[in-house]
Amino acid sequence: SQVxxxxxxxxxxxFVNTPVTTKTPISVYIATSIVNTDVINVPVIxxxxxxxxxxxxxxxxxDATKLQxxxxxxxxxASWINFVTDKDGVVRFGxxxxxxxxxxxxxxxxxTLKFKTLVPGVDINTQLSVTDNMDASDNKGNQxxxxxxxxxxxxxxINNFK
Numbered sequence: 001s002q003v004x005x006x007x008x009x010x011x012x013x014x015f016v017n018t019p020v021t022t023k024t025p026i027s028v029y030i031a032t033s034i035v036n037t038d039v040i041n042v043p044v045i046x047x048x049x050x051x052x053x054x055x056x057x058x059x060x061x062x063d064a065t066k067l068q069x070x071x072x073x074x075x076x077x078a079s080w081i082n083f084v085t086d087k088d089g090v091v092r093f094g095x096x097x098x099x100x101x102x103x104x105x106x107x108x109x110x111x112t113l114k115f116k117t118l119v120p121g122v123d124i125n126t127q128l129s130v131t132d133n134m135d136a137s138d139n140k141g142n143q144x145x146x147x148x149x150x151x152x153x154x155x156x157x158i159n160n161f162k
Contacts, residue, residue: 024049025145026136028058030128032154038121039070040155042128043109051136051144052103056110057094059133064089066126067155071114077102082111092133100139124157 027047033040044058062069072084072093079102082095093111097103104110117124130151136144 023138023142023144024051025147026051026053027147027149028130028134029149030130030153032156035117035121035124035155035157038117040067040115040117040121040124041073042113042115042153042155044111044113045107045109046104047107048105052105052138053136053144054097054100054103054139055094055135055137055141056096056104057092057133057135058111059090059092059131060113061129061131062089062091062115063126066118066124067115068118069113070116073112073114075108075110075112076104094135097139103139120157120159122157122159124155125160126155128153128155 026049029045029047030042031045033042046053069086069091072082072091074080074082074095076082076095077097079099080095080097082093084091084093091113095110113128130148130153134146134148136146138144
């Protein structure tokens with residue numbers, strides 16, 4: 001969305017990550033999964049380095065003819081307000097520390113996507129794609145860069161290896 005400021009310039013309020021260059025970027029990793037059941041847990045693994053993160057947002061696209069999102073599980077403190085929207089194979093999720101006093105630090109998996117396969121899990125062959133609609137910020141609202149290890153995550157059933 002865009003707004004015209006009082007000086008006549010157009011201000012954009014999109015979700016493109018424009019980090020503060022003096023901050024070290026965080027790292028995000030989502031692994032390829034070998035699937036042998038009909039329920040697939042896909043953790044979003046973060047390595048925040050020396051950063052304290054009080055806000056995170058991600059967007060993942062998936063094939064809704066092969067997968068059904070059951071839940072986005074969060075591993076954040078009670079002070080975090082987490083959100084999930086899921087529509088037509090696009091899930092947006094994340095959260096913000098409403099107190100700004102219980103940031104995420106170090107390495108962890110603040111979110112895990114839980115999918116159910118709509119075809120037998122052992123036969124699944126699909127992928128998840130992480131879009132650039134993601135954001136991370138510290139307790140002062142400064143955006144932090146995000147180094148995404150991979151943007152396409154394969155989900156491969158064990159029958160595809162035979």
